[in-house]
Amino acid sequence: MAHGDAQIDYPGVSGRHIVLAVSGGIAAYKAIEVCRRLVDGGASVTPILTESAHQFVGPTTFKALATEPLVTSLFDSDDPIPHTTLGQIADLIVVAPATARVIGSYAAGISDDILGATLISTKAPVVVCPAMHTEMWEHPSVQENLATLRRRGVHIVEPDEGRLAGGDIGKGRLAAPARILAEIERLLGPNDLDALTVVISAGGTREPIDPVRFISNRSSGKQGYALAAEAVGRGANVVLVTTVDLPIPHGVAAVHVETSEQMRKAVLESAANADIVVMAAAVSDFRPASTADQKIKKSAGVPEIVLEPAPDILAELGSLRTADQTLVGFAAETENLLDNAASKLSRKNIDMIVANDVSASGVGFGHDTNAVTIITEGGLVTGVALSSKREVARAVFDQVIRYREIPAGPTLV
Numbered sequence: 001m002a003h004g005d006a007q008i009d010y011p012g013v014s015g016r017h018i019v020l021a022v023s024g025g026i027a028a029y030k031a032i033e034v035c036r037r038l039v040d041g042g043a044s045v046t047p048i049l050t051e052s053a054h055q056f057v058g059p060t061t062f063k064a065l066a067t068e069p070l071v072t073s074l075f076d077s078d079d080p081i082p083h084t085t086l087g088q089i090a091d092l093i094v095v096a097p098a099t100a101r102v103i104g105s106y107a108a109g110i111s112d113d114i115l116g117a118t119l120i121s122t123k124a125p126v127v128v129c130p131a132m133h134t135e136m137w138e139h140p141s142v143q144e145n146l147a148t149l150r151r152r153g154v155h156i157v158e159p160d161e162g163r164l165a166g167g168d169i170g171k172g173r174l175a176a177p178a179r180i181l182a183e184i185e186r187l188l189g190p191n192d193l194d195a196l197t198v199v200i201s202a203g204g205t206r207e208p209i210d211p212v213r214f215i216s217n218r219s220s221g222k223q224g225y226a227l228a229a230e231a232v233g234r235g236a237n238v239v240l241v242t243t244v245d246l247p248i249p250h251g252v253a254a255v256h257v258e259t260s261e262q263m264r265k266a267v268l269e270s271a272a273n274a275d276i277v278v279m280a281a282a283v284s285d286f287r288p289a290s291t292a293d294q295k296i297k298k299s300a301g302v303p304e305i306v307l308e309p310a311p312d313i314l315a316e317l318g319s320l321r322t323a324d325q326t327l328v329g330f331a332a333e334t335e336n337l338l339d340n341a342a343s344k345l346s347r348k349n350i351d352m353i354v355a356n357d358v359s360a361s362g363v364g365f366g367h368d369t370n371a372v373t374i375i376t377e378g379g380l381v382t383g384v385a386l387s388s389k390r391e392v393a394r395a396v397f398d399q400v401i402r403y404r405e406i407p408a409g410p411t412l413v
């Protein structure tokens with residue numbers, strides 16, 4: 001059986017209301033399977049078919065399989081505002097398949113049909129499952145629209161590679177129903193950071209030499225932002241102390257800083273009431289001992305820039321920590337990854353360190369992907385293979401939750 005998923009049940013969807021939106025693509029037939037599995041798992045399912053979806057699948061099928069009436073238009077029910085009603089009652093909305101047009105409309109906030117209007121009237125999690133030809137999938141407009149949606153917290157289930165309509169082979173096949181259902185189950189899962197305060201730092205600090213020049217590093221801040229999006233998605237109150245100007249994930253409180261000293265102040269202030277602090281920022285280790293008031297002129301000759309140590313924020317957090325606060329550091333290494341990371345863990349008196357080899361391809365600075373090894377204070381080591389920074393963020397918080405659930409044992413001296 002394809003993907004070996006025929007017998008899997010999805011109890012996590014039980015009792016939840018899911019809006020299953022189907023747009024017009026060949027893969028629309030797979031939405032029938034998604035609908036059936038959701039209903040089998042005990043979910044209430046309201047199907048939406050866009051106008052062009054009718055070219056690919058029949059309304060009768062969804063009327064027969066779904067638990068709730070089929071919705072096809074803003075004007076075909078007694079409810080004068082079906083989109084806001086659906087947006088409010090849904091525990092989750094899944095768009096499968098999502099065509100390039102639907103993705104573009106959603107990214108632009110266009111609400112000219114029942115699907116567009118429902119998507120922008122909901123606060124429920126939204127799962128978008130694109131399906132299209134490889135050329136369309138790779139087009140910058142589609143990728144940029146998807147990046148916009150991701151930044152807003154929309155969950156994208158990437159298409160599979162394989163045989164496409166017309167016989168071409170490439171990326172663009174709708175993800176297997178099992179993958180779509182697993183994502184839905186995960187999103188409906190426990191809100192395990194609920195009511196916890198999480199402070200996250202992101203980006204490289206800038207240490208000024210003069211009004212126009214600074215010392216910095218290659219950190220893009222993307223991993224920190226992914227951590228913030230993940231934590232807020234799991235119910236945390238999130239403060240993001242950042243040096244970069246990326247779009248702030250929905251629901252996150254941001255504090256913008258530049259220097260290590262500004263970051264130190266902002267992090268220490270927020271950390272005073274935090275349950276979890278994650279230092280994903282690349283804080284400068286050194287800074288100019290003094291900053292010139294005016295731009296240093298070339299005519300004055302090659303300047304001698306004297307450096308001094310910058311504050312080590314994580315070490316300071318480690319010295320101030322309370323027993324029930326969880327401190328997480330990152331270690332960007334180019335050699336002796338595990339030894340260097342483990343020694344930072346004990347030297348800075350923290351609970352967990354996320355080590356990445358920034359010299360490996362696709363890992364760390366500037367990339368959208370990362371591969372890490374998570375080491376906890378108790379010696380638990382977990383590897384996360386090359387994946388998106390959001391997936392790495394998920395793995396980090398999975399470990400944090402596990403770590404916080406371990407009862408504190410007697411202290412070994």
Ligand code: CTP
Binds near residue numbers: 260312314
């Ligand atoms: N860190 C910090 N303040 C600093 C330097 C680092 O808070 N001045 C934090 C980073 O945010 C990261 C962890 O400490 O979470 C480890 O940072 P890293 O630069 O890898 O380690 P360093 O202690 O600076 O050691 P080295 O640069 O020699 O590897």
